[in-house]
Amino acid sequence: MTVDAQLTRLGLFDARVPRYTSYPTAPHFGTSVGPQDFTAWTRAIPAGSEISLYMHVPFCRRLCWFCACRTQGTTSDDPVIAYAQVLKAEIALLARHLPKGVRLSRLHWGGGTPTMLPPAEIRALTAAIFAMAPMAEGGEFSVEIDPNEIDDARLDALAEAGMNRASIGVQDFDPEIQKAIGRDQPYALTQEIADAIRARGVRSLNADILYGLPHQTPQRIAESVQKLLTLGPDRVALYGYAHVPWMSKRQQLIPSDSLPTPEERLRLFETARDLFIADGYEAIGIDHFALPADGLARARATGGLRRNFQGYTDDAATALIGIGASSISRFPQGYAQNAPATAAHTRAIREGRFSTTKGHAFAGEDLLRARIIEVLMCDFRADGPALAAQFGVDPGWLSGLFATVAAKFEGMLDFEHGVLTIPPRAHPLTRMIARAFDAYDQAGARHSAAI
Numbered sequence: 001m002t003v004d005a006q007l008t009r010l011g012l013f014d015a016r017v018p019r020y021t022s023y024p025t026a027p028h029f030g031t032s033v034g035p036q037d038f039t040a041w042t043r044a045i046p047a048g049s050e051i052s053l054y055m056h057v058p059f060c061r062r063l064c065w066f067c068a069c070r071t072q073g074t075t076s077d078d079p080v081i082a083y084a085q086v087l088k089a090e091i092a093l094l095a096r097h098l099p100k101g102v103r104l105s106r107l108h109w110g111g112g113t114p115t116m117l118p119p120a121e122i123r124a125l126t127a128a129i130f131a132m133a134p135m136a137e138g139g140e141f142s143v144e145i146d147p148n149e150i151d152d153a154r155l156d157a158l159a160e161a162g163m164n165r166a167s168i169g170v171q172d173f174d175p176e177i178q179k180a181i182g183r184d185q186p187y188a189l190t191q192e193i194a195d196a197i198r199a200r201g202v203r204s205l206n207a208d209i210l211y212g213l214p215h216q217t218p219q220r221i222a223e224s225v226q227k228l229l230t231l232g233p234d235r236v237a238l239y240g241y242a243h244v245p246w247m248s249k250r251q252q253l254i255p256s257d258s259l260p261t262p263e264e265r266l267r268l269f270e271t272a273r274d275l276f277i278a279d280g281y282e283a284i285g286i287d288h289f290a291l292p293a294d295g296l297a298r299a300r301a302t303g304g305l306r307r308n309f310q311g312y313t314d315d316a317a318t319a320l321i322g323i324g325a326s327s328i329s330r331f332p333q334g335y336a337q338n339a340p341a342t343a344a345h346t347r348a349i350r351e352g353r354f355s356t357t358k359g360h361a362f363a364g365e366d367l368l369r370a371r372i373i374e375v376l377m378c379d380f381r382a383d384g385p386a387l388a389a390q391f392g393v394d395p396g397w398l399s400g401l402f403a404t405v406a407a408k409f410e411g412m413l414d415f416e417h418g419v420l421t422i423p424p425r426a427h428p429l430t431r432m433i434a435r436a437f438d439a440y441d442q443a444g445a446r447h448s449a450a451i
């Protein structure tokens with residue numbers, strides 16, 4: 001049987017599985033976690049330790065049709081400026097609970113489009129954040145930048161505040177594909193912004209590119225990847241386009257019959273992957289590529305690769321606090337998510353309380369299963385005896401669990417001496433294999449696309 005036929009038989013091309021940026025995944029969060037948990041978990045962070053901070057800005061000047069992110073369109077700066085005041089109030093509230101001497105190993109601004117913030121607000125927010133918790137030595141301040149929504153003044157403000165990693169959204173350079181996904185972005189503009197970022201001494205440039213877009217062919221994605229390579233990004237995320245029009249209404253503007261078939265998606269991914277590898281990038285997990293000197297490549301080599309809400313990371317901090325509407329925090333005790341709607345989040349902060357509406361407190365096998373899923377997604381390998389010792393569970397029981405999953409995937413996985421390995425031919429199945437360890441998942445639940 002060909003590998004494709006085997007992948008088909010194992011359901012790769014008709015399954016919808018989560019990307020496992022958390023375990024349990026956000027759809028399984030419940031309302032038993034509230035602001036009191038967020039406060040208690042924040043207060044329990046050890047004084048003087050390093051944490052990560054994520055800030056969500058849910059605004060965009062234009063709404064790209066393909067986008068499934070939590071954001072809203074606005075042509076005026078007023079709602080963004082009003083939201084920045086809420087963020088500052090939230091930072092002041094957080095500062096009252098955060099133990100002394102905490103520093104930031106990572107600060108990430110995402111969205112939406114954080115560069116919707118005017119320069120004065122960029123300065124005010126970074127000042128407030130660093131007054132609460134300064135950057136740790138070697139820390140990273142990264143910002144998602146839409147090349148269509150940035151100018152010299154905003155870039156200057158970000159660079160002066162210490163941004164040392166910029167992540168630009170590319171998606172695809174082909175004009176016909178851009179038209180079909182409602183995102184006009186000439187190559188020349190992207191190049192100009194990449195140059196402007198580097199001219200300000202920003203150490204690292206990341207780019208997002210998508211496969212599985214309407215009208216995409218292997219030849220077209222190859223051309224887009226080659227154009228992207230001329231910009232020399234340090235790190236690339238090659239995401240599979242998730243077509244979820246029932247969740248993201250604007251995707252209804254993209255007819256389903258213009259999309260490549262699941263088998264074609266796999267070819268598109270492989271075409272792009274082979275070009276990155278040929279150009280000296282290392283494959284990181286299921287969908288990232290990084291130059292050997294990049295932090296992700298180094299973390300992969302030393303077993304330090306982790307997974308969080310932004311995808312892959314080399315951040316070792318055990319607490320990640322999310323501020324802004326819909327942001328999710330992760331603590332050693334569990335997850336806490338802020339109110340998804342900007343209005344509800346704003347109301348809570350103005351009333352002087354955190355907006356936590358949902359979450360999950362870790363219990364039972366959660367942390368063990370979370371770690372199995374994380375190592376499979378990061379290293380394609382789970383060492384049963386080591387995990388059993390780390391989590392204090394019976395190695396025989398864990399070995400039985402691994403054997404059951406290995407059997408389910410009909411010889412596609414290697415299982416020897418208690419170590420479960422996903423060989424390269426089975427890498428496209430990684431999310432499905434991770435799902436086999438997900439005790440909350442109901443097969444067939446609607447998440448994002450499989451690959």
Ligand SMILES: C[S@@+](CC[C@H](N)C(=O)[O-])C[C@H]1O[C@@H](n2cnc3c(N)ncnc32)[C@H](O)[C@@H]1O
Nearest residue numbers: 067068069111112113145146169208239241242
């Ligand atoms: C939250 S967006 C922020 C980027 C920034 N606003 C921009 O447009 O450049 C981050 C990334 O999510 C990815 N993304 C958004 N919608 C997606 C979808 N439906 N499927 C897969 N990836 C998606 C895109 O690659 C995008 O660059």
Ligand code: SF4
Nearest residue numbers: 060063064067111112
């Ligand atoms: S891709 Fe970026 S700019 Fe476009 S709608 Fe999504 S967050 Fe906004």
